[in-house]
Amino acid sequence: MNITLPWGKEKITVEVPDTWNVIFPKERGKTKKPKGTEASIVKKSIQEPVETCPLDKMKLRGKTILIVVDDNTRPTPAHKFFHVILEALEKAGASLKKVTIIPALGIHTQMTEEEMAEKVGAKNLKKVKWQNHDAFDEGQNRFFGNTSRGTPVYLNRAIGDADLVISIGVVEPHLWAGFGGGMKNILPGVASADTIGTHHAIIAEPPYRFNRVGMEASENSFRQDLEEIRGMIQAEIFCVNVILDHKKDIITSFAGDPIKCHRAAIEFDKNHAGVILKEQVDGIICNSNPMDINFKQSMKCVGNSLPAVKPGGTVMAFMKAERGLDDIPMPEDSKPLWLVKTILRLLGPARVLGFLEKVKPGLDVEQKFLTYYSMQLIRAHELCFYAPTLTQEEVTALGFFESFDDPQKVIDRGVKKLGKKATVAVFPNGGVTFPIVG
Numbered sequence: 192m193n194i195t196l197p198w199g200k201e202k203i204t205v206e207v208p209d210t211w212n213v214i215f216p217k218e219r220g221k222t223k224k225p226k227g228t229e230a231s232i233v234k235k236s237i238q239e240p241v242e243t244c245p246l247d248k249m250k251l252r253g254k255t256i257l258i259v260v261d262d263n264t265r266p267t268p269a270h271k272f273f274h275v276i277l278e279a280l281e282k283a284g285a286s287l288k289k290v291t292i293i294p295a296l297g298i299h300t301q302m303t304e305e306e307m308a309e310k311v312g313a314k315n316l317k318k319v320k321w322q323n324h325d326a327f328d329e330g331q332n333r334f335f336g337n338t339s340r341g342t343p344v345y346l347n348r349a350i351g352d353a354d355l356v357i358s359i360g361v362v363e364p365h366l367w368a369g370f371g372g373g374m375k376n377i378l379p380g381v382a383s384a385d386t387i388g389t390h391h392a393i394i395a396e397p398p399y400r401f402n403r404v405g406m407e408a409s410e411n412s413f414r415q416d417l418e419e420i421r422g423m424i425q426a427e428i429f430c431v432n433v434i435l436d437h438k439k440d441i442i443t444s445f446a447g448d449p450i451k452c453h454r455a456a457i458e459f460d461k462n463h464a465g466v467i468l469k470e471q472v473d474g475i476i477c478n479s480n481p482m483d484i485n486f487k488q489s490m491k492c493v494g495n496s497l498p499a500v501k502p503g504g505t506v507m508a509f510m511k512a513e514r515g516l517d518d519i520p521m522p523e524d525s526k527p528l529w530l531v532k533t534i535l536r537l538l539g540p541a542r543v544l545g546f547l548e549k550v551k552p553g554l555d556v557e558q559k560f561l562t563y564y565s566m567q568l569i570r571a572h573e574l575c576f577y578a579p580t581l582t583q584e585e586v587t588a589l590g591f592f593e594s595f596d597d598p599q600k601v602i603d604r605g606v607k608k609l610g611k612k613a614t615v616a617v618f619p620n621g622g623v624t625f626p627i628v629g
Contacts, residue, residue, distance in 0.1 A: 523588070544563055
């Protein structure tokens with residue numbers, strides 16, 4: 192049996208055993224793209240927001256406005272509708288001279304002016320000020336309080352100086368927050384490195400849910416922690432959350448209250464991106480499309496699809512990762528995969544973080560928790576990847592998966608792991624879909 196997967200503008204085809212029970216999970220519901228342009232979809236959402244005043248009806252004369260937009264590692268096509276936001280602000284009496292854009296970088300690489308122009312549109316960028324966020328500059332961040340889980344909240348000073356904060360992002364499955372969007376643009380988007388580190392440590396707390404894709408917000412301590420900061424910020428926050436189809440086109444938009452409109456977007460995304468699976472399977476075939484920009488984003492296909500596979504199951508992943516590792520630094524002193532796997536399986540889930548802190552002290556927050564996630568993957572599953580933009584040196588340094596230079600070899604390895612009698616689920620657009628099991 193042949194399986195064809197989208198691969199940028201091309202496709203790749205692999206052959207799986209006819210004896211495998213191959214499942215293509217079906218969409219949970221049918222969603223239709225509204226009529227009109229993508230800009231008109233967003234315009235309608237800001238004119239009919241959830242639980243707040245329409246953006247163009249606010250009284251903004253003389254007000255300081257901060258727009259936080261997710262960075263270039265996220266697929267939000269803000270350039271398609273950013274002019275709609277600026278027009279609404281001017282209609283509400285705002286002066287564009289008092290508008291500043293900050294990309295929600297967290298601790299990602301700072302954006303160039305060319306990248307910002309690509310993100311929001313060159314004509315739009317010329318009309319307002321913009322600056323990068325720096326999570327490591329103590330002078331750029333100020334203290335807002337502590338969450339009930341003990342996270343010290345240091346955010347970009349511009350949050351405290353603004354009368355109105357507009358957050359622009361995309362709602363999609365997310366590794367730890369359950370879904371992207373909402374207040375996540377603020378924490379970790381414009382938080383300090385120390386705040387991000389403490390907040391991210393929540394994933395290493397009991398019951399050790401290192402993968403939280405599709406998790407309900409009410410059950411997700413990671414999401415609850417970042418949403419607590421809403422009460423610490425004096426400025427009004429107006430959220431614009433778009434949802435994309437597999438071609439990265441806007442299919443709908445939810446705007447308004449940053450938490451309530453986010454919940455509405457989640458319910459839509461469950462029907463749009465959620466695919467139904469009766470029960471967990473022995474193995475999964477997941478493809479990074481359309482999250483192909485770099486290895487970190489392409490890895491989303493693994494995290495998104497992981498709830499479908501049984502503990503100990505095999506993950507066969509195909510990752511385009513156009514920019515390769517991009518801003519992920521090369522790890523040093525990597526141990527053989529078989530050795531790390533043996534140690535981690537002996538330790539169990541509760542001791543993984545402690546082991547990591549002993550063997551790799553001094554990692555920055557993103558390295559630390561991506562490595563923690565990788566270690567939990569090694570402990571729980573068999574991982575076979577096709578990521579042709581990575582060199583063998585990089586694969587060895589990362590040290591958490593077997594890499595193959597031919598797509599078919601990934602499947603062949605899966606057959607050796609699973610045998611010829613196995614149930615395998617396929618996720619061709621794993622970068623944006625997630626399984627709803629049971």
